[in-house]
Amino acid sequence: MNEPINAKKRLLSRAREDSEFRARLLANPRDAIRRELGVAPAEGHEIHVHEETETATHLVLPPRSDLDEEERKAAITGAASLEFLKKTMCDPAPPIRPPSPGKAAAGVSAMTSATLAKAAEDSIGRGLEFLESTIDANGAWHCIRYNIANPEIPRHFERPPFISALCILALGSCNDARAEAMRAATRAYIADTMEYPGFWRYYRHLPRDLDSTTLCSLAIGTHPWILLGANVPRILENRDSEGRFRTWMLSEDQPDVVSTFRIEADPVVNANVIAYLGDHPETRGAQRWLESLVAGDGLEGSSKWYPDTVTIHYAATRAMIRVRPALDRLGPVIAERIVGTLRGKGFGNILQTAQAVSALYNVGNIESIDARRLVESFMGSQRDDGSWPELLAFGDQSLKWGAVGQIGHGSEAVTSAFCVEALGRLVEILRA
Numbered sequence: 001m002n003e004p005i006n007a008k009k010r011l012l013s014r015a016r017e018d019s020e021f022r023a024r025l026l027a028n029p030r031d032a033i034r035r036e037l038g039v040a041p042a043e044g045h046e047i048h049v050h051e052e053t054e055t056a057t058h059l060v061l062p063p064r065s066d067l068d069e070e071e072r073k074a075a076i077t078g079a080a081s082l083e084f085l086k087k088t089m090c091d092p093a094p095p096i097r098p099p100s101p102g103k104a105a106a107g108v109s110a111m112t113s114a115t116l117a118k119a120a121e122d123s124i125g126r127g128l129e130f131l132e133s134t135i136d137a138n139g140a141w142h143c144i145r146y147n148i149a150n151p152e153i154p155r156h157f158e159r160p161p162f163i164s165a166l167c168i169l170a171l172g173s174c175n176d177a178r179a180e181a182m183r184a185a186t187r188a189y190i191a192d193t194m195e196y197p198g199f200w201r202y203y204r205h206l207p208r209d210l211d212s213t214t215l216c217s218l219a220i221g222t223h224p225w226i227l228l229g230a231n232v233p234r235i236l237e238n239r240d241s242e243g244r245f246r247t248w249m250l251s252e253d254q255p256d257v258v259s260t261f262r263i264e265a266d267p268v269v270n271a272n273v274i275a276y277l278g279d280h281p282e283t284r285g286a287q288r289w290l291e292s293l294v295a296g297d298g299l300e301g302s303s304k305w306y307p308d309t310v311t312i313h314y315a316a317t318r319a320m321i322r323v324r325p326a327l328d329r330l331g332p333v334i335a336e337r338i339v340g341t342l343r344g345k346g347f348g349n350i351l352q353t354a355q356a357v358s359a360l361y362n363v364g365n366i367e368s369i370d371a372r373r374l375v376e377s378f379m380g381s382q383r384d385d386g387s388w389p390e391l392l393a394f395g396d397q398s399l400k401w402g403a404v405g406q407i408g409h410g411s412e413a414v415t416s417a418f419c420v421e422a423l424g425r426l427v428e429i430l431r432a
Contacts, residue, residue: 093155099389117430130386139185165219198231243285279326314355317362331363354422
């Protein structure tokens with residue numbers, strides 16, 4: 001894997017040492033970068049290489065902001081932030097639908113592994129059909145923002161780029177043409193919402209955050225800004241004295257509108273940064289901290305934004321597979337905890353179960369669980385329209401902002417994306 005933290009430096013170093021490469025980089029930068037890094041930069045974004053000389057200096061200006069003057073002032077000052085927040089939301093969301101009654105998948109016990117795998121693939125297909133129906137014309141995935149403490153507060157759809165990145169990363173291993181079409185449309189949406197030189201916000205009135213930025217960067221990794229690591233220097237600036245990455249990236253001219261709910265370091269956020277940047281000296285502090293939390297059984301209550309330890313385990317394993325072998329020693333620890341829960345009472349809901357299955361796959365221990373029983377569980381909880389139920393995926397449950405209250409985020413589409421991923425992993429075991 002070519003890590004973004006070194007890509008630009010690598011190109012410049014090669015150009016200094018190799019006159020032939022320098023000439024190719026000037027003549028056809030896209031092809032030269034593809035051949036050097038082994039990854040083709042995404043189309044639709046021009047790449048220009050300028051060569052300074054003793055008599056010519058180039059000054060590169062950043063792009064103009066997509067926001068108008070009024071929007072920039074609102075975003076910078078945080079004034080009337082709740083009004084600004086409303087602009088990021090969509091129509092009011094309908095009431096939550098009750099989950100499927102958990103019907104047993106007919107005849108599972110009598111099915112051969114191959115027949116059951118085919119039934120699971122059919123279930124995946126219906127899930128993809130449902131997901132196709134939920135993504136908007138721009139390629140954006142919708143989530144629902146709701147109040148955990150007070151269900152009387154109206155529910156609203158939202159479509160931050162974070163949601164879209166989270167879901168297409170879950171679909172990343174699905175080879176179905178429908179999944180690839182959704183990924184392509186969503187990558188274009190994520191790129192359109194990017195701020196120079198490769199940052200994202202959850203809501204427009206909030207500061208840039210590393211959770212959104214790193215997941216979106218992973219989702220559109222071939223965009224030239226991301227491929228060349230243009231956002232890496234600012235990300236590295238956002239570390240504390242122990243090398244942990246802080247969630248929010250505050251600007252000097254931007255008031256701290258997140259002070260009441262700021263958290264200096266979140267394990268999922270740090271896992272996502274590690275997954276994006278890779279195994280480098282600059283990420284070792286975050287790796288040590290994540291290892292200490294996981295190995296020391298210190299995850300409970302360590303994250304403000306993610307309600308379940310299985311979600312943290314899932315994010316940690318997503319980082320593991322991208323920085324191997326740096327975090328491999330966490331694999332047995334995570335596997336032992338997940339397998340023990342699955343063999344016992346199981347996880348509280350199908351979303352947690354899906355993330356647990358995929359986490360086990362990531363650490364190479366999925367063979368240790370009862371794939372047939374889990375496939376039956378996923379198929380039995382799927383609705384006739386191909387969806388799985390809306391469940392809490394993430395959200396701040398520790399603060400109460402008066403009438404605003406405790407905020408949760410989730411949707412049938414989010415749950416379904418993770419269930420499709422997990423079913424795909426289980427099919428591999430059945431067909432092995």
